Amino acid sequence: MNDSVEEIGGVRVLVCAADGEKLAGEADINDFLSKAWEHEAGLVAIPVTRLGDNFFRLRTRLAGAVAQKFVNYRMRLAVIGDISAWIAGSDALRDFVREANRGQDIWFAADLAELRSRL
Incomplete structure (x- = not known):
């Protein structure tokens, strides 16, 4: 499966495929940002x-x-998927996710349907 671009709520979203290169270190961040700019996206899922x-x-x-x-x-980010196991093991992560979801720049959503409802 390849990455795709969707228009959701007036926002051009780069929806990354479930498989592919991981964002495993700081050096990997630019790869995801570059793809977003290449596709003129305003949000990366x-x-x-x-x-x-x-x-x-x-x-x-x-x-x-x-x-x-x-x-x-100025690129928005949505992390898509179930992170409940990670949150259960870390109060700090739970707090980070809660604060992020209150803002407009970084969101954690269970699935694309939840992201669509937020946008």
Whole structure:
């Protein structure tokens, strides 16, 4: 399956395929941003299957680096999929997700249907 572009609620969204290169380190962030710019997207929807485990371990600072870079480049990000197991094991991650979902730049959604309803 390939990445695709959808217009959702007036926003051009790069929907990343479930399989493909992972965002496993800071060096990988630019690959996702580049694809978004290539497709003139304003939001990138990345499935949890494309995120390395370090993203969900806040002590690695990867999630913070990803969020900061996306915000700096004015690109919105949605993490799509079930992260309940990660949240159950980390109060800090639960708080991070809750705060992110209150904003407009970084969201965590269970599926694309939830993302569509937010947009």
